[in-house]
Amino acid sequence: MAEPVIRVRDLHMQFAGRRGLVDSVRRRPAQPIRAVDGVSFSLHQGEVLGLVGESGSGKTTTGTLLLGLLRPTGGDVEISGKSLERMSAADLRRLRREVQMIFQDPYESLNPRMRVADIVAEPLRVHGAVPRGAQERERVAEALEQAGLAPAGAYLGRLPFELSGGQRQRVVIAAALALRPRVLVADEPVSMLDVSIRADILNLLADLAETQGIAIVMITHDLSTVAAYAQRIAVMYLGRIVEIGPTADVLGSPRHPYTQALLSVVPVPDPTQQQVPVILTGETPDPSAIPSGCRFHPRCPQAFDRCPLVDPPLYTVGPQHGAACLLVESSAHYEAGDDEHDAADAHRSP
């Protein structure tokens, strides 16, 4: 297999926590918020990876780290084999062209006073990628048409309010494509759109991955959105990937109890198939107070005596399929040192 476009190794991101009044008075130190707490994965050209989790799982922070907008507090992101950590500011700027982001809310992510032509040209201008004039116009038109807004001429002079939600999201995508990136980080790209047009945007992203070889990290809380589009799915819980693997395996035979719970609550659009949702008890996950041992154990319906004690590594449970749960430990066999093996790649010693 070829060298991955993105390789993330043991990524950590801590934010300074906030202290309440009582804590300040009693001089208790603030609990740091461990938003990302040891995430590893890699992504190949043309691959779509679904990064799934609840709010507070660290999925969006992970996306932001891939863009180099934040400096991780630990671990490393490699893009095209180059490490972000050791990069100078100038190199980082150049590298930013390679990773672009698509946002959740197409109504908010476009400046209401800017015309489509300027919105799409902005990244080119910021990076001085092409001289202004004919060359820039060509690139803008190319990006718009790749994003499915053809003929581009019909859209160049428009203001965002003149466009529908789907068209706006396409403008956001066109702006991201203008720099011809190798990676797109799509943060909930369709959750604000109408059901009837979601498929259009998702199909467009899948096509971009297929035909242009762009690698896509699709961040979402909705497993059903990525089911048909991602080759692989990574499920995050409290800053860690708890299960990762090929979509069919993760959805078909989920090994982590959290994945199973998550899957059980996705509303199935079929009234004949009544679901039995696995209801998780306990407090909602709080990244400033990550439980000991397995971070999921207080809510896990299958937790046993060892779970509060041992932080499970990602065990290999199938080809490219890993789950961080002590229940799979016995059936697991991981091949440490195999770089191309994602599950092993993500393994950390407990």
Add this chain to the structure above:
Amino acid sequence: MTAATHVAPPEVVAPLAVPLHPARAFFRQRLGLVGAAMLGFAFFVAIAAPLLAPYDPYASVRPTILDIYQPPSAEHLLGTDDGGKDVLSSLMYGARVSLLVGFTAAFIALLIGASVGLVAGYVAGRVGGALMRVTDFFLVIPDLALMIVIVAIVGPSLTNIILVIGVLGWTSTARLVRSQTLSVKERKFVFRARAVGASGLHIMRRHILPLVLPLMLANTVLVISVAVLEESTLAFIGLGDPTVISWGQMLNFAFTRGAVSAGAWWALLPPGLAIVWVVLGTTLVGTALEEALNPRLRRHHLEAEPRLHLLEELRGGEPLPEPPSLAPQPAEGSPPVLRVSGLTISYDSAGGPLRAVDNVSFDLHRGETLGLVGESGCGKTTTALALLRLLPPGGTIERGQVVLDGVDILALPQNELRAVRWTRMSIVFQGAMNALNPVKTVASQVAEAIRLHEPEVGRRGADDRARQLLERVGISARRANHHPHTYSGGMRQRAMIALALACRPDVIIADEPTTALDVMIQAQILELLADLGREFGMGTIIVTHDLGVIAQVCDRVAVMYGGSLVEEAGVQQLFADPQHPYTRLLLSSVPDVGHPDRRLRAIPGTPPRLEQMPAGCQFAPRCPLVFERCWTERPPAYNLDRRRAACFLVEPQARATDG
């Protein structure tokens, strides 16, 4: 100063997608036009003073006693002043100084205020904080006193006066620009620009300044009026530039040189009125500009502001009057608890009323959960709100009936309507999670609602019932005695449901009840709603865009498109055998986690806008099965076997069913 932090009104449907051009919006403000005319006149006089003025007030004359304080005459229209000079001419020349000082000082204030505000707003942390402290310092020191001191020290030349007024007058602009910058900075498109790799300078210049500029200019117009006043004040107390004539100076001379004792009102009144004229003109223009330029941008309904006013309206406050006596209901197989027929709603717009809901009819039985599904702008939320007559301003129910247990809600007088709302029919919003009273415990709020409705249960009884109800929605007795801010989003939504159930309503409406919640909680809330509906024998309406939700919790489904109900059927029927082409396409666009191999199909085109609603079938422009008749005629809802569909293609089938 009037910091323009308007709260955008909650938007259910945006009937006007196209915001007015700022210039047109400005001209719609009559008072603004009046102000502009007043200022324009002042400017004209100031510029044309040498041509218009009958005398040159700067020419040195030797007045005789007979020239001083002469009343208005044909020769001197506004009389003469203490030096025997023509008041009208002085007034005209005075306009030059007053306006010059006003505008240049305001310009200086704008430059300083805008730079400080932008930087303080954009650069957080120490620099921004320090700049704001400086601003606060300038804000609290008394401008006028400091001005007097400084002018007294540096000398009252015109330049000094302009500089002093400008340098001391920037704080209001700085504060406004800072707060605007802070809010614009948080917007997604600024983050997007940062993600692209744009520098701070680029973001300030390209994204923040253009959005802040209009309000900044509007504010500057108001600063002008302050500057004009301040110049007049300085001049009036004798700190004006003695070499020039300004209105304040005229007042000063008139007062100090015996105009009052001479009864020479003509030397006092005109400069005073001139100051009022300019200040009033600028204030009117400034206010109108602020109104016109304040960008009220269209937002998506999924992130609409919490509909707080609706909730306030719902809860009223005073004890409720007796609910109207409604006939008791026999059980099962009975008439519906809620019958909606021919409901037609329109919204006002600049181009006339726009129809948002067109002839919608459906029944709801006790214990039944009806899903109202459709894309944004299809009228589902408008329909739901109209059931309680809670339409936002501009919305009108044109026709139709909403009959709750034999009583037409739309015909009820206001006081009886209030009794029906909340007690017989209540609503749970997606955004109203923050609508719980923050200073009362959740349990006491629920108990209060119970006692409002049924005073006879007493305090103890209400408390007990509140506790039971909260337990039923999954809030333990311990947690029930906590305040709402300690609750998570899901808990708050549970509390809202308990509140809505407090009066044992017959019908409960849930508008996108889980949209803002986390996935793990969504399923629980929906199950809870459906269970409670059956348990309490309520009719439940769930408004949603999520067909997965519909499939899992609803008994019947009403599909809306372009303001019409296009199909209604039992949930199994609808998913197994959709009749309307729209329903069919909608179903094929829904992702199913159980079939990851199936690629989704989107419906080509976009939903129609209210102002461009097709004359025939609303779905015709997107329908793959469209034929001629669809373009000219709107299909009625044909009755089929225990279901309805509004499509000409089912007409033959409907005839067969009828016969």
